[in-house]
Amino acid sequence: MVVATSRSTEVGFETVIGLEVHAQLLTQSKMYCGCSARYADAPPNTHVCPVCLGLPGALPVLNKAALEFGILTGLALECRIPAFNKLDRKNYVYPDLPKGYQISQYDLPLCVDGVLEFRSGGDVRRAGITRVHVEEDTGRLVHRVDELGVEVSLVDLNRSGVPLMEIVGEPDLCSPEEARDYLIALRQTLRYIGSSTGNMEEGAFRCDANVSTRSTDGSILGAKVEIKNMNSFRAVERALRFEERRQRDVLVAGGSVVQETRGWIEDRGVTAAQRTKEQAHDYRYFPEPDLPPLEVTTKLVEAVGARLPELPGLRRERFVLAYGLGASEASLLTAEREVADLFEEVVGPSPRPEEARTAANWIVNDLLGLQRQRGLPPDTLPLNSSQLRDLLNAVAAGELTVRAAKEVLPQIEDDELPRAAAARLNLLSMDDDAALRVAVAETLGAFPAAVSDYRTGKTAAIGRLIGETIKRTGGRAKPDQVRRLLEEALTSP
Numbered sequence: 001m002v003v004a005t006s007r008s009t010e011v012g013f014e015t016v017i018g019l020e021v022h023a024q025l026l027t028q029s030k031m032y033c034g035c036s037a038r039y040a041d042a043p044p045n046t047h048v049c050p051v052c053l054g055l056p057g058a059l060p061v062l063n064k065a066a067l068e069f070g071i072l073t074g075l076a077l078e079c080r081i082p083a084f085n086k087l088d089r090k091n092y093v094y095p096d097l098p099k100g101y102q103i104s105q106y107d108l109p110l111c112v113d114g115v116l117e118f119r120s121g122g123d124v125r126r127a128g129i130t131r132v133h134v135e136e137d138t139g140r141l142v143h144r145v146d147e148l149g150v151e152v153s154l155v156d157l158n159r160s161g162v163p164l165m166e167i168v169g170e171p172d173l174c175s176p177e178e179a180r181d182y183l184i185a186l187r188q189t190l191r192y193i194g195s196s197t198g199n200m201e202e203g204a205f206r207c208d209a210n211v212s213t214r215s216t217d218g219s220i221l222g223a224k225v226e227i228k229n230m231n232s233f234r235a236v237e238r239a240l241r242f243e244e245r246r247q248r249d250v251l252v253a254g255g256s257v258v259q260e261t262r263g264w265i266e267d268r269g270v271t272a273a274q275r276t277k278e279q280a281h282d283y284r285y286f287p288e289p290d291l292p293p294l295e296v297t298t299k300l301v302e303a304v305g306a307r308l309p310e311l312p313g314l315r316r317e318r319f320v321l322a323y324g325l326g327a328s329e330a331s332l333l334t335a336e337r338e339v340a341d342l343f344e345e346v347v348g349p350s351p352r353p354e355e356a357r358t359a360a361n362w363i364v365n366d367l368l369g370l371q372r373q374r375g376l377p378p379d380t381l382p383l384n385s386s387q388l389r390d391l392l393n394a395v396a397a398g399e400l401t402v403r404a405a406k407e408v409l410p411q412i413e414d415d416e417l418p419r420a421a422a423a424r425l426n427l428l429s430m431d432d433d434a435a436l437r438v439a440v441a442e443t444l445g446a447f448p449a450a451v452s453d454y455r456t457g458k459t460a461a462i463g464r465l466i467g468e469t470i471k472r473t474g475g476r477a478k479p480d481q482v483r484r485l486l487e488e489a490l491t492s493p
Helices: 064-076 176-193 233-252 298-305 312-323 327-334 337-347 353-374 385-396 402-411 418-424 433-446 448-455 459-472 479-491
Strands: 013-024 088-091 101-104 111-120 123-136 140-145 151-156 163-169 205-215 225-230 260-265 270-276
Touching (some): 013 176, 064 111, 064 123, 064 163, 101 123, 111 176, 176 205, 176 233, 176 312, 225 233, 225 270, 233 270, 312 353, 327 337, 337 385, 353 385, 353 402, 385 418, 402 418, 433 448, 433 479, 448 459, 448 479, 459 479
Parallel strands (some): 225 260
Antiparallel strands (some): 013 205, 088 101, 111 123, 205 225, 260 270
């Protein structure tokens, strides 16, 4: 176990954090049956069968795609993939677990001994990955008040049996901020390789945190506390910050931290005790009798590894070196694989540095801004690569001014090319000197003070006149052409 030095400003104590992440796998069917794994919008208890309902005599069949996604994740996290692993029964009783046990993995998991590299506070950090194993998700409990005003709890088993992997991190994190940045990097990796949506709002990416506090001289050792019910990166950071402070206060006062599971209460901003922490023996693990052990061949690992894309950290570094982009721009462009793909499709294999920077600026400042404005998912952009390339080419060729291009952008219809949209909206650049001279004359008449300033030597005043003239043409006039005509008019007797 590697323990990093605390970055806390509070001298004498250090915080040790390890994260356990459950991520749903992007398969069509469930882990051990043929029911659809796409349960989010389905009516309750409609994506179920005897297997995921836990009915007597129903036998599970392993989902090969889920296994391959688990291996793909392990490879992305630099894990070792043992040739032999097995499935186990994890026994506990809860209303959302119809079988009374979960088919998971215990002592022989699918992937072991990995690492995740991430950035936090300007530094590059490396945190160990203990294991990645596959299992099945549980159902969902829905708590509500019925029409008679009675509080009831209902069970929806559509999620029961959905493929899940658990990614167990080493206790290498030493602050709530590092935990947040670790989770962001892990989620980004899973989305890049396509093994999970990483959608925390839908429960496809869930985190439990183990946190303890100890004195730097080793004289005080706090027990490990598990925190649950954190459904956002911000919630993880806030919960860990509260728990860090709570444990330190207990230890400073001479008390003992109880090893337990605590829940995060978002609206109050506190953690609250739920139950004492379970140990492995509490679950009575034993090998799953209805599924054979798994032999992961070198051939299978190589075939899965061939699907591994360039990971976000390497891609970010390449964008800086190959395209001359700034670190911030490169980070924004590579945050989502689809955005990075769009950028490279637009600029091609060997663009000039100014072309790459122009494309990056349009994507970062305009496309991502329009994406947020429309409430689109992070991996969905308002334009495809052909549309963005057409827009940039039109600007470069002078067919569209930058101002007109920005006006066209939000009005482009599905699969419509920006040049066609500009023609439809009458926003293509003006080349008619006669029409521009009319706009110039109107501007000069409307702003006599700026005209006087320019003619008395304050040449910067022409900027105001250029802007006003372009505004009179609806943004269609080319700035250089407007400047030329204004200078002619202002210097003529």
